[in-house]
Structures are given as C-alpha cells and as structure tokens.
Amino acid sequence: MKNIFKKLLPYAVVGVVSGATTFGAINYIKNDAAVVDTGYFSSAKSDVSFAGFNQAALGEDFVKAAKTTVPAVVTIKNYSNRSAGRSSEQDIFDYFFRQPDRNPRSQQKPDNIPSGMGSGVIISPDGYIISNNHVVAGANKLEVVLSNKKSYIATLVGTDPNTDISLLKVEEKGLPYLNFANSDNVEVGQWVLAVGNPLGLNSTVTAGIISAKGRGIGILGGQGKASNPIESFIQTDAAINPGNSGGALVNPNGDLIGINSAISSTNGYYQGYGFAVPSNLARKIVEDIKKYGLVQRGFLGVNSLDLSNDQQVAQYNQQFKTNLKTGNGIYVTEVTANSGAEDAGLRKADVITKVDNTAISDFADLTLAVGSKRPGDAVNITYQRNGREMVSRVVLKDQRGNTSVRTRADLTVSEKIGADFAPLSDRFKTDYGLNSGVVTKNVQEGGEMAKIGIVDNYIVIEVNGKPVNSQKDVENLLKNHRGNVQIKFVDEYGRIYTKGFVMPN
Structure with missing residues (x-):
C-alpha cells in the first residue's frame, strides 16, 4: 500500500499544479464495433477505456497519449489578405466629389508571411484534416506543417460556421492520425490533454480535466458568423491560447474527444477555461462535408x-x-x-x-x-x-421544409457563391450616379464572394460585364455558368473594383 501511495503522489501533485491545462478526445463508435473504415478516416474500439485518476496514475501518465497525439496535430498557416491583388479602377468619391481617399490602407503583407496560424488534427492516413472554420476563414492559400516539419499545400474541402468546423485535405498517404471517440461518454472530472501550437510554440501538450459539458457561450452567433449556431462545448481547464484553435482535445489513451475552439478570457490569453467542439458533432460535420459537399442539418421547427x-x-x-x-x-x-x-x-x-x-x-x-x-x-x-x-x-426537415438531403448540385447560385442580393433604390442610383447595382447581404465567411473581399452592404454593379439589379439577375447570369466569374463592385469607401473567382460546381 505504501509503495502504491508513493507512485500516486507525484501524479496528484501534477494534477494540482497543471490542473489548468487539458482537453480530451473520444472514439465515435459503438461498443460492439471493431475497426470501422468509412473510406476517409477510421475509428478503433475504445469507448470503454476512458482513464480515471487511478488508471492514468498507475499507467504511463500522459506520455502515451502525447506520443500518439503530437504527430497527428499539425500547424495550419492561413495566407490571406482581403485587399491582396485589388487594384482600384477609380475612387467613386474622388470621381464624383473630388475627395481624396478617406481610408488609406496599410501596406499589404508579403505573400510568404501568413496572416494567421492555428492547429489541425489529421483524421485519416490519406490526409484529411479537421480544424476550426475561423482558422481557415478568408484564406487564399492554406499551408499544413506536420510535427516533423514536412509541409504541404492543403485543399479546403468545406467549412461550417455554425459549428466552427472545417475539413482540409493534403495529398499524402500513410500519415499518423487520431481516432474519434464517443464524446457522449466523457465525464466531468476526466483527465484530458490539449495538443496544439499556441503562440507559435509547436507541438505543445497541456493537461487538465473536463470542467463542464454542454456549454453555450454565445461566441458563434454573437460574432454574426453563424446563422444557426450549435454550441454545446466541452469545457476544460487545460491551458489553451491563440494558436491552439483547431487542435486536439484527447483522453489519456490519445483518442479524440474534441476540437479546441475558444477560450474564456478578458485579455485574449488563457485565464482558466477553454472550450472544444465535441467529437461526435465534429465527426458528423466532416462526414457530411466529405459525402455531400455541405452540412446536412435537421430542424425541429x-x-x-x-x-x-x-x-x-x-x-x-x-x-x-x-x-x-x-x-x-x-x-x-x-x-x-x-x-x-x-x-x-x-x-x-x-x-x-x-x-x-x-x-x-x-x-x-x-x-x-x-x-x-x-x-x-x-x-x-x-x-x-x-x-x-x-x-x-x-x-426533422431542413430549413426549406424538405426531408431529403441535398448535395452541392442542389444549391442555388447564391448558396454556391456565398451571398444574397437586395435591389438598390432608384434614388440611391441617382444620388451616386449608378445605372445598376444590388446590395450584398448575408455574405458567408469563406464563400467565393468573401474571398474576393466583398462583405455585407457592398454594391455589386456588374456580373461578367452585365448589369444586375436584382437577385434574380445574378441567379440567371450564373445558373449554368462554368469557369471564371467577374464581379464589379463598390466598397464602403466608394471605390470600384473588379475581382474574380471560378464558379463552384
């Protein structure tokens, strides 16, 4: 008994000292399942093996989990610049009122310097990576760097602002990856690890416990980026900081129970609590994106x-x-x-x-x-x-009252390019010397319109060189269009730009 106490004591001290540093992960499978291969990520049976204090203390503490998790957690570099590549055709204020530019832009970042960095988790050996939507938002290019420093350019497969989840893909085989665990089985007080790249410190592991489950903190809908946010976070006292977003919350077995997403802080840095998207929800989102090209969500009504x-x-x-x-x-x-x-x-x-x-x-x-x-x-x-x-x-039905799932082929033009359009009044057109135009509404972060720098309340004058005055005009011009799309628009300072993108399939 005395020897056991000596073995347990160091872990009890670790628990007290580092109790503010952990997230956890769960294998999303049924108890009677063996290995389930879904075609793009796998999960192994581990629902019944969550470690309590004694299990963690008498085993290899967190070394095994860290060794499993660190190689599967990557750094994601987001290269984006809203004004990148924009050349003003004219300043509408200067053209009409002979006024100078009223909003001098700061100098753009060089193309080889990322505008943001976060984390991601490899979830299949063939290169699928899960992260947060806010980590990849607005990116012109996404670079993924493994813990061994090997680098890849990633393809953004899809995103979901309502859960803050994104799915990326790199072209590689045989990558280390994490198993999804069943987040419904996690317990308050359970040991967890948070693994990510906070503050530029690659492959950082912190430990703590699950502090609470089912937390809604109002961060997704509160920022106006989610139309129907789902917030039921796992709360942890594991230390996470900027750069941890998109990283892994794992249990002592190294199974994924959550995707680290947010912190509760008054200064933007760790002050005691962090929040992770439960693995069951995260897995459902990436399954939808992979299979259908968009998230399938049921509504009660x-x-x-x-x-x-x-x-x-x-x-x-x-x-x-x-x-x-x-x-x-x-x-x-x-x-x-x-x-x-x-x-x-x-x-x-x-x-x-x-x-x-x-x-x-x-x-x-x-x-x-x-x-x-x-x-x-x-x-x-x-x-x-x-x-x-x-x-x-x-x-359950979707928001259109349908009980069937939809694919990308079923999307409207507005859904594909990520914006709605409202008509301009004749008075506005007369006042500003415009012959055509629609106002952008509900611009989706990460959508094609957002990628070229358009936000809510910008004015789109022409699409592919043709004037538009209603959402129907935009829909008709792009309904069966393939290839490049040119958008001529006016920003909030009256400057006119022409930018383009490739029409999504």
Missing part, C-alpha cells in the same frame, strides 16, 4: 425560450405579461408552419424536456441533440403539456 436562462425568462414575462418559472427545459413560443414539429402536433407553450434519451436542460442541449441530426431523421420528443408528459415522433 420551433421558436423557443430557454427556461434555464433567468434573464431571458424575465424579459419574456415582462414583454408578454406571462408568469413563466425558471427551470430546466425549452418552452415553445411558436411552431413553424410545414415543420416536423407542426406535423407531430407540438404546440405553443409545450416544454421540451428530452430528445430521444437525452435530457434537455437548456438551449445548448437542444441544438446539439437536434442539430447533429440530418433531414429525414426521426427523433422522439418528450414534452410537458398542461402538467402531462407526452411523447411525439418528429421527422
């Missing part, structure tokens, strides 16, 4: 109120003169027409408490439980109505 949020409940009671009590569950404020919820008979004032076997305490629970499903999937919704517990089977 309700507007709702989080009863666990005291402030939201108080505001709702004040606005609608109600007397709702705070607690667990989701209060239905409206049922969307032609939705799965309407078809299943859900009503306003129902309180959702469970999706299948998952208890729903707050909005983060609901978005994860439903948002990780695809259109056409069926779920059992348990809810309270007038004090009675009821269960309805709901077939």
Whole structure:
C-alpha cells in the first residue's frame, strides 16, 4: 500500500499544479464495433477505456497519449489578405466629389508571411484534416506543417460556421492520425490533454480535466458568423491560447474527444477555461462535408425560450405579461408552419424536456441533440403539456421544409457563391450616379464572394460585364455558368473594383 501511495503522489501533485491545462478526445463508435473504415478516416474500439485518476496514475501518465497525439496535430498557416491583388479602377468619391481617399490602407503583407496560424488534427492516413472554420476563414492559400516539419499545400474541402468546423485535405498517404471517440461518454472530472501550437510554440501538450459539458457561450452567433449556431462545448481547464484553435482535445489513451475552439478570457490569453467542439458533432460535420459537399442539418421547427436562462425568462414575462418559472427545459413560443414539429402536433407553450434519451436542460442541449441530426431523421420528443408528459415522433426537415438531403448540385447560385442580393433604390442610383447595382447581404465567411473581399452592404454593379439589379439577375447570369466569374463592385469607401473567382460546381 505504501509503495502504491508513493507512485500516486507525484501524479496528484501534477494534477494540482497543471490542473489548468487539458482537453480530451473520444472514439465515435459503438461498443460492439471493431475497426470501422468509412473510406476517409477510421475509428478503433475504445469507448470503454476512458482513464480515471487511478488508471492514468498507475499507467504511463500522459506520455502515451502525447506520443500518439503530437504527430497527428499539425500547424495550419492561413495566407490571406482581403485587399491582396485589388487594384482600384477609380475612387467613386474622388470621381464624383473630388475627395481624396478617406481610408488609406496599410501596406499589404508579403505573400510568404501568413496572416494567421492555428492547429489541425489529421483524421485519416490519406490526409484529411479537421480544424476550426475561423482558422481557415478568408484564406487564399492554406499551408499544413506536420510535427516533423514536412509541409504541404492543403485543399479546403468545406467549412461550417455554425459549428466552427472545417475539413482540409493534403495529398499524402500513410500519415499518423487520431481516432474519434464517443464524446457522449466523457465525464466531468476526466483527465484530458490539449495538443496544439499556441503562440507559435509547436507541438505543445497541456493537461487538465473536463470542467463542464454542454456549454453555450454565445461566441458563434454573437460574432454574426453563424446563422444557426450549435454550441454545446466541452469545457476544460487545460491551458489553451491563440494558436491552439483547431487542435486536439484527447483522453489519456490519445483518442479524440474534441476540437479546441475558444477560450474564456478578458485579455485574449488563457485565464482558466477553454472550450472544444465535441467529437461526435465534429465527426458528423466532416462526414457530411466529405459525402455531400455541405452540412446536412435537421430542424425541429420551433421558436423557443430557454427556461434555464433567468434573464431571458424575465424579459419574456415582462414583454408578454406571462408568469413563466425558471427551470430546466425549452418552452415553445411558436411552431413553424410545414415543420416536423407542426406535423407531430407540438404546440405553443409545450416544454421540451428530452430528445430521444437525452435530457434537455437548456438551449445548448437542444441544438446539439437536434442539430447533429440530418433531414429525414426521426427523433422522439418528450414534452410537458398542461402538467402531462407526452411523447411525439418528429421527422426533422431542413430549413426549406424538405426531408431529403441535398448535395452541392442542389444549391442555388447564391448558396454556391456565398451571398444574397437586395435591389438598390432608384434614388440611391441617382444620388451616386449608378445605372445598376444590388446590395450584398448575408455574405458567408469563406464563400467565393468573401474571398474576393466583398462583405455585407457592398454594391455589386456588374456580373461578367452585365448589369444586375436584382437577385434574380445574378441567379440567371450564373445558373449554368462554368469557369471564371467577374464581379464589379463598390466598397464602403466608394471605390470600384473588379475581382474574380471560378464558379463552384
């Protein structure tokens, strides 16, 4: 007994000293599964082998996990410059009002200096890499550097701002990779490691515990980059810093339980807590991107109120003169027409408490439980109505009311190029001497329009040399178009540019 105590004591000290430094990873497979080859990444059976304190302490501590994880975690260099390659045809303010440029741009970075750096995790031996959307956003070029310093130029396969996940591909075989573990099985208090490249320090490993599960911190929707954000983060006290984004959160076996994404900080650096996208959700996103070219997301079809949020409940009671009590569950404020919820008979004032076997305490629970499903999937919704517990089977639909999955071939022009367009008023055209134009709306980060420097409220004058005055004009010009697209547009300072991209398939 005395010898065992001596062995455990150093690990207990490590736990106290470095308790602010870890993330974890989980193998997303069923307990009765052996090795499952999906064609682009594999997972091995390990759901039942999560290490508690005694297991980690009596084993090889975190050395085994670090040796497994470090070779599979890469540095991602994002080369982007919104104004790169832009040459102003004219300054519209100078042309009309003889005013000088009102926003002198700072000198561009040289092409060989990245504008941002983050981390990524190799998830298959043939070069698929998972990272964060915000790590790759706006990139003109993405360079991947392995822990052995070997470098590759990566192809961006797809992104999902709603979960902050991206999928990249490098052309190589036999790469080290991590197994997905089942993030539903992680426990608060479980040891984890965070592996990434913080502050330019390559292949850094930190350790800690899982502090909480199902955290919604408002970072995705709050930044306006996600239209339907899914936030149900794994929270850890492992030390993560800028550069860790997109790196691995693993368990002591070296299995992937999360993708490190954010920190809670007042100064932009580590102050105690970090957040990771659960591996089950991350895996579903990259499976969709790989198979369909875009994320397939099911929607329940309700507007709702989080009863666990005291402030939201108080505001709702004040606005609608109600007397709702705070607690667990989701209060239905409206049922969307032609939705799965309407078809299943859900009503306003129902309180959702469970999706299948998952208890729903707050909005983060609901978005994860439903948002990780695809259109056409069926779920059992348990809810309270007038004090009675009821269960309805709901077939989820997409936002267009369809129960079938969509591929890239089914996308509209606006979806393919990543922007919507609103008409300009005749008065505006007259005031600014324009004969045509539409205003850009809902410009998607990482989309083709964003890549050439266009953001919301820019004015597109011409597409492929032809004037446009409505979204229908843009759709008609590009519906069956293949090859290069030229966009003539006006930025927020009145300068006119012509930029181009290749029309996505």
